[in-house]
Amino acid sequence: MAMSETTARVLHLLGLLQSRRVWSGQDLADRLGVTTRSVRRDVDRLRELGYPVHASAGVGGGYQLGAGAALPPLLLDPEEAVAMAVCLRVAAGGSVAGVGESALRALTKLDQVMPARLRSQVAAVHESTVTLGAATDTPVAPDVLMTLARASRDHEHVTATYRDVRGTVTARRVEPYHLVTTGRRWYLLCFDRDRDDWRSLRLDRMSDVTAVGSTFRPRPAPDPASYVRRAITSSPYPYVARVRYFAPSSTVARVFSAASVDIEPDGPNACLLTAGGDDPARLAAWLALPDCDFEVLESPEVIAAMRTMSGRLAAAVAG
Known part of the structure; x- marks a missing residue:
């Protein structure tokens, strides 16, 4: 029974040493409910098992668990x-x-x-x-x-x-x-x-x-x-748009989430974007967010939705 309690206390001591950089002997004794002499004995047991426990005296000193080339496994849940x-x-x-x-x-x-x-x-x-x-x-x-x-x-x-x-x-x-x-x-x-x-x-x-x-x-x-980006930006959706933006890819990338579009450079001042959606109209409005010129290359449904949207915008300011 005593050996079981000692083993549990040593494991508890190891966990404490791993959770904070330096512990004083008295702090460890208080946490473990034993004397500082028992702490010293338990530290010696850890050293025998291969754990490099360093001890230093004076203000700021105490026990510290060091690193080593052959350090035994950490005590982790x-x-x-x-x-x-x-x-x-x-x-x-x-x-x-x-x-x-x-x-x-x-x-x-x-x-x-x-x-x-x-x-x-x-x-x-x-x-x-x-x-x-x-x-x-x-x-x-x-x-x-x-x-x-x-x-x-x-x-x-x-x-x-x-x-x-x-x-x-x-x-x-x-x-x-x-x-x-x-x-x-x-x-x-x-x-x-x-x-x-x-x-x-x-x-x-x-x-x-x-x-x-x-x-x-x-x-x-x-x-x-690249593979996963293409898979999640186009393959799950019935409508896939391909758009050329006349701006660097870094500029367009700031507007869209990397998880929602696939962007590839098309020269120094242009880029090609591929994205999918469930509704052409919503997709068209979303693709118009970047503050630069662009052209919709495909699909026909998105191109038609973009024409409809542009007509409505023109009518909205005509008066």
Whole structure:
């Protein structure tokens, strides 16, 4: 029983050392409910386990957990581990459920130490995430995010259940390549083995996500940011507009969200924009927002809606 209490106290001590840069011996004793002599003994136990706990005397001195090349794993709960990985890539933008205060605690600990096991988890998200833009309205379950991040990094086959925009549910067998966040939503760039083609899947529509253990040989993949941007700006919509603006792409990009349009330069003082919508009239009004000359190249429905809108505007000021 005594050994169990000692182990729990040592783990508690480790958590305290990871949450603040320096602790006085008396502060630790008060938090643990023991004497300063017991604190010294517990610190020695941590050192025996490989944790580099430094001690300094004088004003401002105390116990401090240091970093090392072979530091044992951090003492983190699952929420903190997920929050840490996400915050490193998307700056704690709230795009994954359960971040909040867990992110702050995890980043405070990470500032002092970086163990191999957690470094691997952080790298999984860091290496497989591409950011397009910034707070989501569709939080993703942390276990789904981490499963896909690791599978993308390790080239591991994944199975999942997917519900598309029409509510149709299908079973998917995919090769995951990259996670892409637009700020509002997370997407997976993957190769669908049954459809023999590339797909972008919304993570909040995925369930029963499982890494099956077998691996695949990576194939040449499209640019993840460009592919997902095209998929979410045009393919879900019945009307797709293509517009040439006579202004630099950087100027036009300030008007539209990166998650809603695809912009490519067309010379130094022009650019081409592609965007989709459910209603040609609303799409036409939206495309007229930039303060520069432009021409609508397609589609016929959007061109007709733009003509109608221009006639109404002309009539509105004719009197």
